[in-house]
Amino acid sequence: xxxxxxxxxxxxxxxxxxxxxxxxxxxxxxxxxxxxxxxxxxxxxxxxxxxxxxxxxxxxxxxxxxxxxxxxxxxxxxxxxxxxxxxxxxxxxxxxxxxxxxxxxxxxxxxxxxxxxxxxxxxxxxxxxxxxxxxxxxxxxxxxxxxxxxxxxxxxxxxxxxxxxxxxxxxxxxxxxxxxxxxxxxxxxxxxxxxx
Numbered sequence: 001x002x003x004x005x006x007x008x009x010x011x012x013x014x015x016x017x018x019x020x021x022x023x024x025x026x027x028x029x030x031x032x033x034x035x036x037x038x039x040x041x042x043x044x045x046x047x048x049x050x051x052x053x054x055x056x057x058x059x060x061x062x063x064x065x066x067x068x069x070x071x072x073x074x075x076x077x078x079x080x081x082x083x084x085x086x087x088x089x090x091x092x093x094x095x096x097x098x099x100x101x102x103x104x105x106x107x108x109x110x111x112x113x114x115x116x117x118x119x120x121x122x123x124x125x126x127x128x129x130x131x132x133x134x135x136x137x138x139x140x141x142x143x144x145x146x147x148x149x150x151x152x153x154x155x156x157x158x159x160x161x162x163x164x165x166x167x168x169x170x171x172x173x174x175x176x177x178x179x180x181x182x183x184x185x186x187x188x189x190x191x192x193x194x195x196x
Contacts (some may be wrong), residue, residue, distance in 0.1 A: 042115040042151055044133065044194035046082045049113060052193075056183055062086040062110075067100035069112070070135035082148075085111040085180075099181040110180045111176050113141050134158060143182045148190060148191060157187045 017075060050063050064084035076100060086094065089107035093127050094100055098101060102109065114133060119125025129147065137145045145158040153172075158165035159179050170176050170188035178184050 010125070029047065039117070041194060042082060044196075045115050045148055045150070045191060046113070048194040049083055049191065052186055053157050053185065055134050055180075056181060058085060058181075059091075061095065061176070062088070062091045064091075064094065064100065064109070069102040069109070069140065072139050073132065076136070077134070079133065081112045082115045083113040084109045108140055108142050111144045111178075112137055113144065113146040115149055116151070117183075118151040125145055126146065135164050138163060144178065150192050153192055 024065065046065060050065070053063055054060060062085060064086055065082070066080065067084055068078040068080045069084070070077065073084065083119045084090075084102075087107055087110045087181040090102055090109045094102055114129060116129045117125050119129070121130075134147075141163075143160050145160075147156040147158065149155070155176060156167050157170065157176065157178060158167050160166075168177065172189055173187050176184060176186050176188055176191065
């Protein structure tokens, strides 16, 4: 006997759902879509960046992993970036929530970081990371968005200008320039190799 997939009419129904496993889901067109496991390098990059932001004096309460942000999309209701660096206001808003979700009425984070999974142009993975997410995060008004692509050995810093992102790419020993965090002193390779 096959079990019907649950359908959700609201984000609240989705947030209250618990299937008794540690499976990570994304809500797409009202249905749960299982998210694949992260690669070891992707998680190491996120941990490396957490340490770098802590050394900058960013409070641990402003660093969010496994946290979601509501987005406007024809299909997806919320995204779960690899790392969010909250503004003071968004950190306060998400603190103590039953589910770690920044809803539309909450303040926006200062920075969203995505470690891109491999995918060729035109693939679902590529379109999700390079087409959909930039549009969604720009529509939310997030001032800075990083795309870290270890497979292509490039880190792009996208800065919001006139409701669209302007992209600047960094490779090798290029020092990463962040408008939101100008004191950050990291080279692209350090991040792409998670400090290794």
